[in-house]
Amino acid sequence: MSEPSAGDPGALAARLAALPDEQLLAVLVVATAGRDELTPLYEAATRLLSETGQSGPVADVIPGTPGAPGYGSAPDITSSSQVGEDIGAVAGQVAGVAGAVGGYSRSGVPTFGSVRDKVERRIGTAFGARALDRQSPAGRGADEQWEAREQAARERLAQIRTSLHDGEGEGS
Template identity: 45%
Template sequence: MSDAKELVALLARLPDAELAAVVEAATDGKAGLAALHAVAQSLAATLGHASDVIDVTPDTLPVESYPQSETAPASGQVGAGPVVTGIPVPPAGIPAGPAIGGYTSGGVPTFESVRDKVEQRYGTSQGMGELDRQTPVGRSVEEQWDARAKAARERLEQIRKSVHGNDSE
């Protein structure tokens, strides 16, 4: 909400003609705001500010427009080796190594890695629950829950007694 308040404060400081031009530019091409766009357009023209609003984000030059520079030769430390394209494939007959990082060579997560992630998340949620119960708010919520459960059990017992009392009559 602070971003919206800051934006409103900035817009409130604009002169009327500039504000109308900003609204006109912001609503341009939006079908649901066509009426607002028309009003902003007429206000901008009336207040002396034509619809030649300068876009705050300049167009990006196409890739061809940038000057192409010669690439500097690579140093002996980085990138000087041969360029490798593709993924190396082990020769046939050599068994694939164990899964590295919890994924198979095909990119599928292993059962062990998935189990570890689930156990870690379960442990985290258990710990969060324990920490919540140690706070005053957590204790208050737990006490409210216990009081409601007790009231529900008492009401259920009353209903059972009334039903059994009607059966004997």
């Protein structure tokens, strides 16, 4: 199936409509994070997602990726003595599956797409946190303090410039 073009909202809407509720909510949370005008939609989607038993998009899981059969139970996976036991779980996640599954290659290396998605989610979370901080009384107070300091600095700079220009006429 080809990707919908930017000018074809119907195809995109059809793909979104085909998603299960939890995945659609996760997409909405990611898509609306950091957009001040869509804050009510973000909050509603986050609340509904938490009511389904999820707290939001899981940081290490890309929504809609199929799980590998036999997750973590592959008998031929051994852990490195230098790394410890955790390597078996990551390698078991993709054991016996050809190509990239769950955002990892057969050798357990994250794919560029999964890394990009994770970075985009973190950026969305940061923008959302910043928007929420600015809506709090403490955040508004910090913004007001910043503006007051900037105004004081501009006034002081204007005074310095005026005194320098006044001194130029006397010395000539």
